[in-house]
Amino acid sequence: MPDILGQPTVRRLLAAATLALLASTCVAKEAVPEAADPALEARMTRITSELRCLVCQNQTIADSNADLAADLRRQTRELLKQGKTDREIVDYMTARYGDFVLYRPPLRATTMLLWFGPAIMLLGGAAVLVVVLRRRGKLSADAFEPDEDDRAEAALHAQAAGAAPEGSKA
Amino acid sequence: MKRLWFLIPLAAFFALATMLALGLKLDPREVPSPLIDKPAPKFSLARLDDASKTVRLDDMHGKVWMLNVWASWCVACREEHPMLVEFSKKKLVPIYGLDYKDQRADANAWLANFGNPYDASLFDDEGRVGIDFGVYGVPETFVIDQNGVIRMKHIGPLTAEVLATKIEPLLERLKKADA
Numbered sequence: 232m233p234d235i236l237g238q239p240t241v242r243r244l245l246a247a248a249t250l251a252l253l254a255s256t257c258v259a260k261e262a263v264p265e266a267a268d269p270a271l272e273a274r275m276t277r278i279t280s281e282l283r284c285l286v287c288q289n290q291t292i293a294d295s296n297a298d299l300a301a302d303l304r305r306q307t308r309e310l311l312k313q314g315k316t317d318r319e320i321v322d323y324m325t326a327r328y329g330d331f332v333l334y335r336p337p338l339r340a341t342t343m344l345l346w347f348g349p350a351i352m353l354l355g356g357a358a359v360l361v362v363v364l365r366r367r368g369k370l371s372a373d374a375f376e377p378d379e380d381d382r383a384e385a386a387l388h389a390q391a392a393g394a395a396p397e398g399s400k401a
Numbered sequence: 402m403k404r405l406w407f408l409i410p411l412a413a414f415f416a417l418a419t420m421l422a423l424g425l426k427l428d429p430r431e432v433p434s435p436l437i438d439k440p441a442p443k444f445s446l447a448r449l450d451d452a453s454k455t456v457r458l459d460d461m462h463g464k465v466w467m468l469n470v471w472a473s474w475c476v477a478c479r480e481e482h483p484m485l486v487e488f489s490k491k492k493l494v495p496i497y498g499l500d501y502k503d504q505r506a507d508a509n510a511w512l513a514n515f516g517n518p519y520d521a522s523l524f525d526d527e528g529r530v531g532i533d534f535g536v537y538g539v540p541e542t543f544v545i546d547q548n549g550v551i552r553m554k555h556i557g558p559l560t561a562e563v564l565a566t567k568i569e570p571l572l573e574r575l576k577k578a579d580a
Contacts, residue, residue: 285432285537298502299537302528327535329435 275307278317282324282332291334434535434554441468441543441551442533449500449508449522456497456523458549465575467568468543469519469559470499470531473511475539481558482515488564489518494544494572498522501531501539544568546575 276293282303284295292300292307303324310320324332336342377385436442445457469485471478489496498519500508505524512522525531534543535554544553553571555563 288429299528302532306529306532326435327532328537329433329535331432 271308271311274311274317275304278320279304279307281321281334283334285328285332292332430538431556432537434551436535436551437554439551441545441549442530444523444530444533446499446523446525446530449498449505449512449524452505452524456521461495461497461545462549463547464495465544465546465572466495466497468497468499468534468545470501470534470536470539470541470543471522472501472503472539473507474503475501477558478540479515481540481560482518484559484561484564485518486516488559493569495520499530499534499536500524501536502526502528542568544571544575546578 279300280291280293282292284290284292284297284300284303286297286299287295290297290300292303294300306323307320310323315323321333330336330339330342336345338346441458443458445455448454448456471482485496496519498521500522503524503526505526508522508524512519523530528536534541538556540558542555542559543551546552552575553567555567559568
């Protein structure tokens, strides 16, 4: 019997299948709703999906299955039932865990670089580009290497000009 | 001067590389607590060893104390525990435990097993006081001063180094301020 498992294609397929299986178990599930009140649940989900889970930091509190996230969802539900506004609930969270829980960090002196850094770098790059292009525009043509095309054209012209007298000779 | 302009991209590269290198050393799991230098949240919890007795924040007024968040299910707590037991023998400061989201029987057995460094442990089975303290990774340790203000928070297991270089000097200073 041939050793099917030993064949490279089969092995590759198996590896792909295993990876696919692993990946499917990693897919984040929406947390199971607990409250009977769907409106409240929707509001809770909307608020907590703006908040970062502190245990698994790349998930929102709405998504995470961590214990703490479940507790914070419970806390959010209770605060909503007490009639707290969204703003008050977010403040409640930042009072305990800091701005870190916010997926949209507020604009402060310490977050200026975070907010404007990319734009500053882009503008810096654009400024350098403009300066370089302007400076080059002022240079005379002989500061540059002639284009290949120009050279080829010049060669052709020269040939044509040279060829004509030669032809008339014959 | 103008001749050195070609160094600017190099300088920019090094600046960026330095920032990224520093970023590698930072621990993203250590979230700075907004509670430092703020009054500790009020709480009123039953004691772990005796559910009929409650401990309140106000009971601590006037003394410097330490709050250590732990749980019997927490592996890292086991790691720091011997150090905490040793530290408690120095009697520098009252140490209170916050038994976070635990089962009473498990927690008491755990203390019987590994030693009890705590003046008392508070039983926070639903983790509500933990949330008020901004707890997200057990173990965590807080130092709270005479006026009930949180002066320090350590996230993760205590180490001999943290105790000797951070907590003990802080306790000294706080007690001096008292005298």
